[in-house]
Amino acid sequence: MIVIKMREVLRETNYTRISNSYCKSIYKERWMYIMLIPGIIYFLLFKYGPMFGLVMAFENYQPYLGFINSEWVGFEHFIRFFNEPAFWLLFKNTLILAILNVVFFFPTPILLSLLLNEIHITWFKRLSQTLIYIPHFLSWVVIAAITYTFMTVDGGIVNNYLTSNGLESISVLTNPTAFRPMILIQVIWKEAGWGTIIFLAAITGIDPELYSAADVDGAGRLRKLWHITLPGIRSTIIIMLILRMGAFLNTGFEQLLLMVNALNREVGEVFDTYVYTVGVQQGQFSYTAAVGFFKSFVSLLLIISTNNLAKMFGEEGIY
Amino acid sequence: MALIRSLVSRLFDIFNYILLGTISLTAVLPFVYVIVASFTPPEILAKNQFILIPKEISFEAYEYIFSTSTITRALLVSISITIIGTFFNIIMTVLMAYPLAYKPLKGRKILLFMITFTMMFSGGIIPSYMVIQKLGLMNSYAALILPSSISAFNLIIFKNFFQGLPNELSESAKIDGCNDLFILFRIILPISLPLIATFVIMYGVAHWNSWFGAVLYMNDSKKWPIQVVLRQIITSASGIGDSESTEMGIIVPPQSVRMCTITIATVPILCIYPFLQKYFTKGLMIGSVKG
Numbered sequence: 001m002i003v004i005k006m007r008e009v010l011r012e013t014n015y016t017r018i019s020n021s022y023c024k025s026i027y028k029e030r031w032m033y034i035m036l037i038p039g040i041i042y043f044l045l046f047k048y049g050p051m052f053g054l055v056m057a058f059e060n061y062q063p064y065l066g067f068i069n070s071e072w073v074g075f076e077h078f079i080r081f082f083n084e085p086a087f088w089l090l091f092k093n094t095l096i097l098a099i100l101n102v103v104f105f106f107p108t109p110i111l112l113s114l115l116l117n118e119i120h121i122t123w124f125k126r127l128s129q130t131l132i133y134i135p136h137f138l139s140w141v142v143i144a145a146i147t148y149t150f151m152t153v154d155g156g157i158v159n160n161y162l163t164s165n166g167l168e169s170i171s172v173l174t175n176p177t178a179f180r181p182m183i184l185i186q187v188i189w190k191e192a193g194w195g196t197i198i199f200l201a202a203i204t205g206i207d208p209e210l211y212s213a214a215d216v217d218g219a220g221r222l223r224k225l226w227h228i229t230l231p232g233i234r235s236t237i238i239i240m241l242i243l244r245m246g247a248f249l250n251t252g253f254e255q256l257l258l259m260v261n262a263l264n265r266e267v268g269e270v271f272d273t274y275v276y277t278v279g280v281q282q283g284q285f286s287y288t289a290a291v292g293f294f295k296s297f298v299s300l301l302l303i304i305s306t307n308n309l310a311k312m313f314g315e316e317g318i319y
Numbered sequence: 320m321a322l323i324r325s326l327v328s329r330l331f332d333i334f335n336y337i338l339l340g341t342i343s344l345t346a347v348l349p350f351v352y353v354i355v356a357s358f359t360p361p362e363i364l365a366k367n368q369f370i371l372i373p374k375e376i377s378f379e380a381y382e383y384i385f386s387t388s389t390i391t392r393a394l395l396v397s398i399s400i401t402i403i404g405t406f407f408n409i410i411m412t413v414l415m416a417y418p419l420a421y422k423p424l425k426g427r428k429i430l431l432f433m434i435t436f437t438m439m440f441s442g443g444i445i446p447s448y449m450v451i452q453k454l455g456l457m458n459s460y461a462a463l464i465l466p467s468s469i470s471a472f473n474l475i476i477f478k479n480f481f482q483g484l485p486n487e488l489s490e491s492a493k494i495d496g497c498n499d500l501f502i503l504f505r506i507i508l509p510i511s512l513p514l515i516a517t518f519v520i521m522y523g524v525a526h527w528n529s530w531f532g533a534v535l536y537m538n539d540s541k542k543w544p545i546q547v548v549l550r551q552i553i554t555s556a557s558g559i560g561d562s563e564s565t566e567m568g569i570i571v572p573p574q575s576v577r578m579c580t581i582t583i584a585t586v587p588i589l590c591i592y593p594f595l596q597k598y599f600t601k602g603l604m605i606g607s608v609k610g
Contacts, residue, residue: 026425031499032418036430039415039469043437046466049450050442056449112342118335130596131343134350137588139528141546145553145581146349155574157352193346220324221331246439254531258550272444279445280535292443300440 057290077290086274094270094295097251100180105187106244109195110237114225116196117203132193143186144258148173151182174263183259183268187252198240199233206232238315246303249295271295350585357381357578364575380575389548390583396460397544398587401526404464408522409515411468412477417503419474420481431478438471444535451536462536463529463544473518480514481507516598520591527588549584553577 026033057077059070081087112132119125135143150157151172159169172178210228219227253272260268271291279288310316352371356364360377363370384390418424419431441447447466456462484507492502508515530546537543543551552573 025423029418029421029424029499032421032424035414035500035503036418038411039474040430042411042415042465042468043434045454046447046450046468047437047441047471048433050446051440053442053446053449056446115335115339118332119339124336124339128339128343132346134589135346137524137528137592138350138585139530139546141528141530141550141553142581142585145549145577146353148553149353149574149577149581150349189346221328257531275444280448285445285449289443289445292445296440296443303439 054289054293056286057293059286061286061289073286077287078294080287081291081294086269089266090269090271090274093267094249094251097180097183097256097270098248100184101187101251102241102244102248104184105192106241108188108192110199110233112192113196113199113203114229116200117229118221129193129196132196134193135190136194138190140190140252140254140258143190144255147182147186147259173259174261176264176267179259179264179267183252183255186255186259195240199236202233202236203229235315238310242303242306242310245306246299248302249299353578353581354586357575357582359575361575364578380579384576384579384583390545390580392541393543393545393548394583394587396542397527397546400460400463400544401523403460404467404526405519405523407464408468408470408526409518412470412474412518413503413508413515415469416474416477417481417499417507419478422482434471434474448535457536458538458542459536460542463526463532466532467525467529470522473521477514477518480511484510513598516595520595523591524588545580545584549580552580 053067055067056070058074059067059072061067061070065071116125116129119128138146148156151159153159153169153171153173158172163169170178172182206228210232211224214224214228249271251270253270256268256270257273257276260273272295275288275292275295278284279291348371355370355373357380358376358378359370359373360375361379363375419427421427451457451462451466456465488506488510489499489502492506497505528546529544530550533542533544533547537547
């Protein structure tokens, strides 16, 4: 009897001790928790709030009825979207722009940083770095404006030059075939220089002894580049690629919104711009929320599969 | 053999210098042209030569755009949003990153996962718009500042940086009886200046350059930041179309007005860059991308 009692007492004290120490450690770290509060509120409100707002994609949301009382329609909006001719157009445009981005834009910062790495005059390297960073600090509005002043048919610099030399003027801004190259050139001009920072940093992290060893073995510059520099920055390249894949479908939303006009809409309209024009401007909230949901979901699948692929090839991945 | 190799190597060097020189120039020339054009007398600009070295300087276009209240107001809006917004960003990010860097903290793993998840999945434009509307933030400056308080990516960089700091710093302060908040602001932040300077730039540039947020949430044209006004001027044929200027009867060719506005919308942010540049690459390196 006494033994059982003793055991109970022991168990109880043990239990209270544990819960006490738990409370104590929370109390001890109370300032840490207090500091977390604003951030947690922010994430709940502005990141998770919209995620829960996605229920409106499954209902006919009416602002005066609210989320709970609006009529539930299940997958109706999704079915409508997939059957719409616009779907394939948007799908095609988004995909082509995204692929062009990965194929042409993604490797440029890597190439640029390899070239910069071969420069041995310090002031020249610094100067060119500073210069190629600058476009990153311009807004898309400014870049669209600069493109406009250069390319517009009535009075643009390029066209004035062409016509004054007896050549025909070219309409880049309204020509559907010129649209994709224009978007690509803009994004390379703006961000390629800035993108070198991370790769240059990775190159700096390579052990210099590897290069000296290669020198002893008589390796040329190309060999050193191929066998030391590139493998040295491989994991950085892969992480950047995964991050890119996550943003694969987000291809320059602001940029596209600024550059799309009535004449190049057939190649320039992507999921995001469609959501904006049909959703916000025409007020079809539920339908476009479904379109946005579809896009976010595909993005999520893309990032997960790239990450898994990276892991399969023995890289670390981002999570 | 070695001779050929060194010859090839030298040829490559020459090629490389020329190539990078050209790339660097292409990066800045369009922008330099715009600045020069904004100071060129409208008559010369109307003839549209590609001028890079101005022969005559005129402030006509600047006088014109500052004679209307539109641009001045928009500039003030942009400057205020950038300063307040950036300050808010830094405070919010630091406050959240510091506890998350403290490994024994309970619930840390879950929070980190939830933050990373927002980098991969989002509600999208429409539900975010609804949140702003439901919070009653439409047409208020808070709608341009609050929704972008913390960037998950930057938060993780900050967290990694704090994690890398030596433990002894906070330990010793704790023994002296300081609380964590005090430690953060008095001990950790002063040694984090390079990183903070970097993110002042990152967040600052984002605020200064943001356009879509204002288009979405600001209906009142009097509250528009400079980017929205610039867009308006570029797309409208006649420059600044407000009534006061037509009443005043000033007609300046829209081309130079455009150049001017582009310059004004860009120069302030480029001015900050050199001051913070020395911290810059250092700061970016410290964080690294790994989560």
